[in-house]
Amino acid sequence: MSPDPIVAPSAAPVRGARTRTARVPTKPHGQWAVDGTAPLNGNEEWKLADNGLNVRERIEQVYAQGGFASIDPTDLHGRFRWWGLYTQRKPGIDGGRTAQLEPHELEDEYFMLRVRVDGGQLTTEQLRVIGGISTDFARDTADLTDRQNIQLHWVGIEDVPEIWRRLESVGLSTTEACGDVPRVILGSPVAGIAADEIIDPTPQIREISERYIGDETLANLPRKYKTAITGHPSQDVVHEINDCAFVAVTHPELGIGYDLWVGGALSTVPRLGERLGVFVSPDRVTEVWLGVTKIFRDYGYRRLRNKARLKFLLADWGTERFRAVLEGEYLDAPLPDGPPAPKPVGNGDHVGVHRQKDGLFYVGAAAAVGRVSGTTLTALADLAEAHGSSRIRTTPYQKLLVLDVAEDRVEPLITGLSTLGLEARPSLFRRGTIACTGIEFCKLAIVETKVNAAIAIEQLEQRLGALEPEIGRPISLHVNGCPNSCARIQTADIGLKGQLVMIDGEQVPGYQVHLGGGLANSDRAEAGLGRTVRGLKVPADGIADYAERVIRRYLADRIHPDETFATWAHRADEEALV
Template sequence: MNEPERIKKEKDGLDVYEDILRYARTGYHSIHPDDMYRFRWYGLYEQKPKNGHFMLRVKIPGGELTSAQMRTLGEIADRYARGFADITTRQNFQFHWITIEDVPDIFDRLHRAGLTTSGACGDITRNVVGCPVAGIDPAEILDGRPYVLAVTRYFLNNREFSDLPRKYKMSVAGCAVHCAQPEINDVGATAVRRKRLNGEWEYGFHVRVGGGLSSRPHFAQKLNMFVPPEKLVDVIRAITEIFRDFGYRENRKRARLKFLVADWGIERFEQEVRARLDWTPEPAIEWEEPFRAYRDHVGVHPQKQEGMYWVGVAVLSGRIRAEQMLASAALAEEFGQGILRTTNQQNLLIPYVSAGNVDTLVRELERVNLPHIASPFRRAAVACTGNEFCNLAITETKRLIVEIVEHLERTVPLDEPIRINLNGCPNDCGQHHIGDIGLQGCLVNVGGEKVEGYDIALGGRLGRDARFVRPIWRKVPASQVKFALERLLNNYLALRDPEEDFSDFVDRHTDEELASMMRVEFAEGVDDPPPLAPPPAELVEG
């Protein structure tokens, strides 16, 4: 039995709550190492360099929260987290610089606001991701929020599922473009509909299993089931039982659901799911998957509710200041209905804004540097925590993504959205495997010294033609990444065909051709770099 399994078997992670309160009285140095591991079940991780400070993650199911809840989070950021928080790719908020002595008051504030950290980390069901515009999107199939909450409530503090082999991520959404990324979740439920013989629409879900990124990414595979909405929790329960009972606990590197699904095959996995149900799902229906739908919510957009709009703002790198949190909470109350939404692209939006309030709201948001008009780079840039706080990260990320975006805004007149996903290590919290441009942190040998660098990969996407990125250049010094991307993107603008987007352009060119457009050198000691092809005749300089 490996060490994490021993720790979990000796005491359930959910049983550490009272110990956390006790350690808040006795101090950081009194924390037993086993309990330090169990802290994750309540959203607490030691932050780098493990000298008494913690990261604390707060769950936001479906990304929806009230102004009062946002105000509570802003107050926590201001009082305990040195004035900032991070919006994550799972629609959560993360704080840094938390001490164990701070935790009881923070937990009390969160409880009074109707928020929780339970299950935010650890080998348990994590925050359920949803569509940020659920219930307001004119094109949605159904409002997914009730089902996000139903799944959340079923699994929250449910001790039947508090000791899973590994982390477990779910998404539930009713939108047509799959913005909740079902392809890369352990379980992804997406709404579908079919017409009955009487001409009425019948709504349901298709369910995928076994998606995930990290160093060995897998796309989720679809079960052959049409799941009625009222049966969704039951199907996810059965899936989760299988993971709990058959997941590979012996090897942490193969403990995620994706490895079990890959080894069994989707047919055997589905048979086991059906065996755990007391009803018989009908087969999945014919349904066209979205094709390169841009899963973005920045800007001013009309809602399905007549005369109402949502305003989405870009939060570059996901890092948001306490004053921005407090201001957005107040603005949502004044100009909306006291509701805010976070997105898995680390952005923020305010819904239910009447037409007459839109202009005033966007001006007030801009005053606190929350722009609703953002460049193609800024609106979709994603970055993980990086080595500023994360013990696993190799490189710094938050400042670098800002530097890259600001440089490209000055040097590349791009006229289409492009997703830059930056990750400080192979674990892929920044989702570089699915970016148009994916950057993975590494160390680079320059002049005999190790400096931070990045592997540059291209062409990732989700949807009907989903694929992971192709590695193009390895070990580019971090200081040179922005220049490599500048050259690449300006060459794309000069050489693309009239109806071609960036994905098409990447698909049409070889690795060597794309590398020649970036024109950067490999670091010292990199084995077998690909040969550079002769540059295209129209190659852009600079």
């Protein structure tokens, strides 16, 4: 097992492992296990100087008392993230200036605060506390993220200690919700309740979270580190784009366990994760997760921030070497070979009405592009309890589930959800659309997302609503405000990447288009990234116009009713896609 903390051991070749041919770097990658722990850039310097977790005491004792002006710049732009805090964008700065201004010129004296929700599991009491924090301290803002978190805005530093007190009083936190750390653990939203579940991953999610979130030995990773675990046959946690993911599988001799995936991530250099070909029994999930995490800590590239994700290490090493290092240096015993998980079954967003294994029902509902409010969250907690439920789940698709509903309470609940803007029987367009935070709050954004996407949903419902039976299935529309792909644009049927575009000789906010991407679902043989069309740009206010045009062309050109949009988009000529 690797010691903690690591003291820069020398790198030894991995016996029997086949490595991929790679050019010998002229400069060190900054791998602790190879190059030592001496920092090679400014980020690594301040991380090594003071662990990001230590900033909490200064927030409570100094900055909350002294106000925004008292905050040390390194803490503000670095260590605050370890506690779920980012400064938000100052209102009125257009997207054309995003790349021209320094961070301190873009930022407001308010924060986005990310509440960590591992596995997406919430009680109505917890939801009500989040809602109250939103209305008391965040101007009634709340967004459901596509990583099962809830984000608040307009948070002042003076209020953060009280917000933490309220969250922690009900078992919630913002610990390592951002930063170069293990981020929130995605989990199947129907863990423990789905009638068709293969295995409940909740014990593994809880063990990892309780033992290692906030662990100082894992709080200085090269960059962000994302985990996903599912035991549902729909494979509902977007496992292919996580650094470390476990997908339920049945081994012919060893029974039920998990298939291990590593090295997935999107952003500006998208790469789907790869199977290591091993079988992980439930009792070894935490050990294996820890081993993969330590490989990233010890061997991950640190010199260049744009190379500091596990996907780049995997690309250089290959799966054989990665497995050899994992088993030889970080695990107590090798892992058995394992079969791949079967093709996904069903829709992983869990929208609609579904019977649980105990005979009760869960109801999945869509909020328009994840935008809700504190008032809505509080009302949802009240509504759920009025219909016999005390459990809520968030999903990786910006949806909400109400669990444990008796059959005779399902329809009244659906009616009540609709009054809150949460649709259990949404249009295909409302169901399939997600959006990132966008220029309203994000300092990296170039284009508005939430409002533009919500308007597009309404327009598409009006224009194409009558064609929904012909379309047959949701067409995913993902809208992102910049190239970083927080809204997973490369894995959507229609993915829109925010940038400045030339329309009729004028530079305006708009989107580059990705078409035909997708992750594990019942319609695809395998996950794949979308294609781009040369020269195709969509103005910011033209989302519905473009989506309508390309969807109508798809309906006209598809070979048969079962041909998916993604299949058609990859085979179609470019002229059909503009």
